[in-house]
Amino acid sequence: MKIKVLIVDDSALIRSVMTEIINNQPDMEVVGAAPDPLVARELIKQTNPDVLTLDVEMPKMDGLDFLEKLMRLRPMPVVMVSSLTERGSEITMRALELGAVDFVTKPKISIQSGMREYTDLIADKIRAASKARVRARTLPQAGAAGQAALPQLRNPLMSSEKLIIIGASTGGTEAIREFLMQMPSDCPGILITQHMPEGFTKSFAKRLDSLCKIAVIESQGNERVLPGHAYIAPGHSHLTLARSGANYMTKIDQGEPVNRHRPSVDVLFRSAAQFAGKNAVGVILTGMGKDGAAGMLEMKNAGAYNFAQDEASCVVFGMPREAIAVGATHEVGALQALPGMVLGYLATHGMRALRV
Numbered sequence: 243m244k245i246k247v248l249i250v251d252d253s254a255l256i257r258s259v260m261t262e263i264i265n266n267q268p269d270m271e272v273v274g275a276a277p278d279p280l281v282a283r284e285l286i287k288q289t290n291p292d293v294l295t296l297d298v299e300m301p302k303m304d305g306l307d308f309l310e311k312l313m314r315l316r317p318m319p320v321v322m323v324s325s326l327t328e329r330g331s332e333i334t335m336r337a338l339e340l341g342a343v344d345f346v347t348k349p350k351i352s353i354q355s356g357m358r359e360y361t362d363l364i365a366d367k368i369r370a371a372s373k374a375r376v377r378a379r380t381l382p383q384a385g386a387a388g389q390a391a392l393p394q395l396r397n398p399l400m401s402s403e404k405l406i407i408i409g410a411s412t413g414g415t416e417a418i419r420e421f422l423m424q425m426p427s428d429c430p431g432i433l434i435t436q437h438m439p440e441g442f443t444k445s446f447a448k449r450l451d452s453l454c455k456i457a458v459i460e461s462q463g464n465e466r467v468l469p470g471h472a473y474i475a476p477g478h479s480h481l482t483l484a485r486s487g488a489n490y491m492t493k494i495d496q497g498e499p500v501n502r503h504r505p506s507v508d509v510l511f512r513s514a515a516q517f518a519g520k521n522a523v524g525v526i527l528t529g530m531g532k533d534g535a536a537g538m539l540e541m542k543n544a545g546a547y548n549f550a551q552d553e554a555s556c557v558v559f560g561m562p563r564e565a566i567a568v569g570a571t572h573e574v575g576a577l578q579a580l581p582g583m584v585l586g587y588l589a590t591h592g593m594r595a596l597r598v
Contacts, residue, residue: 244270244271245271245292245368245369246270246271246289246290246291246292246293247264247270247271247272247273247291247293247294247295247368248272248275248276248285248286248289248291248293248295249274249275249276249294250275250276250282250294250295250296250297250300251275251277251296251300251323252277252278252300252301253297254277256323256348257277260272260364263361263364263365264364264365264368266361267365267368269369270365270368273285273289273291274289274291277301278300278301278303279303279305279307279308280302282294282308283308286316286318292318292319293319293320293321293368293371293372294318294321295321295322295323295346295368296320296322296323296337296342297322298322298334298337298345299329305322305333306333306336306337306340309341309342313340313341317341317376317377319343319371319372319376320341320343320371321344321346321368321371322334322337322338322344322345322346323345323346323347323348324346324347324348325347325348327441328445331441331442332445332449334445335415335442335446338415338416339416339419341376343367343370343371343374343376343412343557344367344412344413345367345442346364346367347439347441366530367412369530370530370560373558374412374558375554375557375558376557403521404430404522404523404588405430405431405432405433405483405490405514405518405521405522405523406430406432406433406523406525406584407433407434407483407511407518407522407524407525407541408421408432408433408435408524408525408526409434409435409507409510409511409524409525409529409533409538409561410435410436410526410527410528410529410561411437411503411528411529411530411533412437412529412557412558412560413528413556413557413558414436414527414528414529415436415446417527417528417551417577418434418527419449419450420581421525421527421577421581422450422453422454422458422472423453423454424581424582425454425455425456425472425581425585426456426585427455427456428469428470429470429585430469430588431468431469431470431471431473431490432456432471432472432473433461433467433475433481433483433492433510433514434472434475434481435474435475435481435505435506435509435510436475436505437503437505437507437533438477439477440476440477440478442477443460443477444476446460447460447474454472455470456470456471457471457472458472459472459473460473460474460476461474461475461481461492461494462476462494463479463493464492464493465491465492466486466489466491467490467492473492475494475505475510476494476505477505478496478504479494479496479505480494480495480496480500480504480505480506480509481493481494481505481509481510482494482509482510482513483510483513483514483518484513485517493513497509500533501531502531506533507529507533507561508535508536508537509537511534511537511541512540514537514541515537515540515543515544515546519544519545519546520544520546520547522541522544522546523546523547523548523584523587524541524542524546524548524549524570525548525549525550525551525584526548526549526550526551526561526562526570526571527551527556527577528555528556528557528558528559528560528561528562528577529562530558530560530561531561531564532560532561532564533561534561534564534565535561535565535567535570536568538565538571539568539569541570542569542571542572547591548565548573549571549572549573549574549575549583549584550562550573550574550575551575551576551580552574552575552577555576555577555578556577562574573587
C-alpha cells in the first residue's frame with residue numbers, strides 16, 4: 243500500500259513540484275492538492291490521506307487555525323512546508339506545538355529547481371510522518387514547568403562536573419520542550435542536538451527559554467557550559483563539547499554531515515564520550531533513523547549513563563530503537579518519566595556542590 247499524501251499550498255508551482263516529487267517515489271502517491279484549507283477540508287473527507295503537507299501561511303484560513311481544528315477533530319500526520327523567514331520559523335514552532343509531526347523549508351533559490359533538490363528530504367519526512375503516533379496537543383504555558391514531583395537533590399547546587407547530553411529528531415522539538423520544562427534552575431548544563439535547519443534553531447531556543455526555569459540559547463560556540471543552562475546546536479553546524487582547563491566549553495563547526503545530518507547527534511555524543519566520560523548522562527529521544535546510536539555506545543563505553551525514550555511515547559521510535567539495539571542504553575522510559583529518571587540518577591550518584 244502506498245502512502246497517500248494530500249498537498250495543501252496556495253502556490254500552484256509548489257503544488258506541482260511537490261506532486262512530481264511525491265509521485266516519483268515508489269511507496270507514495272498524491273491523492274489530492276488543495277490551494278487553501280477550505281478545499282483541503284473537503285479533500286480530506288474524500289481521500290482519507292495518510293499524510294498532509296501544509297503550507298505555513300495560507301489564504302482564507304490561517305494555517306495554524308486549520309491545524310488546530312484538524313488535530314482536535316481529525317488528528318493525522320502533518321508535515322509543514324515553511325519559509326525561511328523569522329515569521330515563518332516562529333509559526334512553524336507553534337505548528338509543532340499544535341501537533342505537526344515535522345516540517346520542510348522552501349528553498350531560497352529558484353523554487354522549482356530548489357524543491358527538486360529537496361526530493362530525498364521531503365520523501366524521508368513524509369515516510370517518517372506516515373509512521374508517526376499523532377496526538378492532539380495544547381499549547382504550553384510559561385511557568386507551567388515542574389508539575390510532576392521530581393527527585394530532590396542532595397545539594398542545593400548541582401555539580402559543574404555533570405552534564406546532560408540530548409539528541410532528537412522527528413517529534414523532538416516537543417519532546418525536548420517537555421523534558422526541559424521539568425529541569426530545575428540548578429540542573430547540570432545541557433547540550434542538545436535536534437535535527438533542524440538553519441534559521442529555526444534560534445526561534446526554537448527562544449521559545450524554550452520563555453517556558454523553562456533554565457536558560458536556553460542557540461549555541462554560538464566557545465560558551466562556558468554552566469549549570470541551569472541549555473545549549474542548542476545551531477541548524478548550520480555540529481555542536482560538540484570541549485574542555486578548557488577545568489571548564490566545559492561548547493564548540494561548533496561546519497564539518498561534513500554525519501548520517502546525512504548537520505548538526506548530528508553522533509558528533510555531539512562522541513565529543514561527550516571524549517571529554518565528559520562518566521560525568522555525562524545521555525538522553526536519546528524520538529526521531530527517525532539511527533543518528534546517535536553509535537555515539538551513545540561510545541558514551542556508555544566511556545562511563546556515561548544513558549536513557550532512551552520508550553516506543554509508546556515516541557512520535558517515531560527510530561533513533562531510540564537503534565540505540566537500544568546496539569546496547570547503548572541503561573534505562574528506557576516514557577517521555578513524561580524521563581526527567582525524573584535522569585534527576586533521580588543524578589541525585590544518587592555523587593552530585594557535589596558547585597566549586598566557587
